Amino acid sequence: MLQEDHPLVKSAGAVSLPAAELNEFVAALMQKYPVVAPIPKGREYVFAQLEDAAQLAKDYQPTILPAKKVLQQPLETIFSFVRQEAFAEDGKCTSLGEEKICFVDNGAAVQKRILFGVRPCDVNSFNVLDEVFCKDLPDPFYCRSRHETLIVAQNCVKPCRSGFCYYQQTGPGLQRGYDLLLTELNDVYLLEVGSEAGRELLALHPFGAASSEMSLAKDELLAAASRRLPKHILTRNLAELLEENVDHPVWDDLQRRCLGCGTCTMVCPTCFCYNVYDKLDLGLESGVRQREWDSCKLMEFSQVALGHNFRKGRQARAQWRIYHKLLYQQRQFGKTGCVGCGRCIYSCMVDIDLTDVAGTLGGE
């Protein structure tokens, strides 16, 4: 039974749900909002909008692309432009003699939705992306999506195939950044409330009480999962090691192996770089300015006019990504740019592993 001074009792911040009823709860959420959740795809998993609660993958390995893709879409239209003589004057158009150009801002209102079953590493990646996109001149696309997305996170009671979140303090248990947080305990889920919006979701389904035993079971499971993580990254003095070892032989090794394919950046939950280009429609009357995920691992990324390339070699590019994640973002934001999801390690065709790189620098 719940002790009176237990934090769960004090805040009435947690409830329980029999595992068999999870789909019913998800179905209830779907009645209210679109629900984006992990579903199986081939032998992997992807985030997609659920059409049926039964599609939900409850126990899954990290998705191919991170949950980031919901907030920063792989391809987005920044605005449209229309070049047309007879375009209705609606205040958006600039009329210049015979030529009219109209801008249509595509940052339209985003529908409220639920991101369900998102893992602690991915939730923590949003905190990194917030630093990039929501400060100074906020990016309207990311920020609107972020505000309109309710996060129902799920703790990792089982270690995934290549994660090292525990060492980056981003998992396997989530501390903050959720509206609701699920932890699977044998045949029951513990649901913790992280926000008022999360509490409101609890009205959609009948729940049981949470107990302090459940809370203890959660702590034990997460501690056990931490110990069984497949990867480990050296974090003590890592910033200093990187600063001192710009010319370490480990970078030559990366140059020999890295293919410069960009996969690690595509699957990374904190990579945010994008390219921008204009696209004209076939009728030559209108077009769009779009942005698309880009990769610092690709040759052209740092190339400027007249062909000068600031990071021409694969070594410079491979080294840049690791420095950016593990050193520069730490300096910029006071938190690491790597959330330890392990996707880049699992996806790399030539088995480049940044935990090995860190280990080599540290003499492990």
Place this chain on the structure above:
Amino acid sequence: MGCKQNPLLPGKAIVAEIRQETPDVKTLRVVAADGGELFDYQPGQCAMVSLFPVGEALFSITSSPTRQGFLEFSIKNTGMLTRALHEIEPGAFIGVRGPYGKGFPYDLMKGKDLLFIGGGIALAPLRSLINYCLDNRHEYGKIEIIYGARSAADLVQRVELLENWPKCTDTHVYLTVDAASPDWTGNVGFVPAFLEQLNPSPAGKITITCGPPVMIKFVLQSLAKMNYQPENIFTTLEMKMKCGIGKCGRCNIGDKYVCKDGPVFSLAQLQQLPPEF
């Protein structure tokens, strides 16, 4: 939260005037489509220029904020967008958004002698500050301008370089070309060697340099040889940029963004960054 504004949406502008500076450099004078001001800016700041449907790129603003009512961009024909910008006629519609970045610390330079060292198209950002200082002439000391181009035909802002600037009080222009043509009577040689030959004293002086990466590299070596201090040397960097507002990730150097933390850096600041330049 500011989520309602789309900072990537350009302002509407018209190309009012085009000057052919050299065979491959044109200066575009741009005005707001609605007749007002596009925005206020400081010397050394940049703006994103769009031409539909070709694309958008960052250019330094070469006009001085002391001359209001328009913006000027000196553009070298090198790539897809710049080629298209070279093909437009006066009256063309373009997009402009900005200003971006931190400009030159012109307040800190007050009362000091200024040494400008430029090469090629990179006179563009320096010109904004030069004209700003000349328009506030009493606030600055001696102004020396060392500028080099590939040939006499490649000198941009020829009228200012040859006629206007040398006429200003205590203002000296030293020109050099990589290769002389028969009519060239000035110096022949690269900018760093010319600088060492002129050997201006570092006392009470602030140096502002911009040029191709290789020129900057050797100019900085020459300045070090001549005992110029890193905190008194400023340069302005350029990288490819897609947003101009610190989000697209293109112009990172170490933990700095060229678009947001630069493009103007002192040499002392640059020495703290990884040696990618």
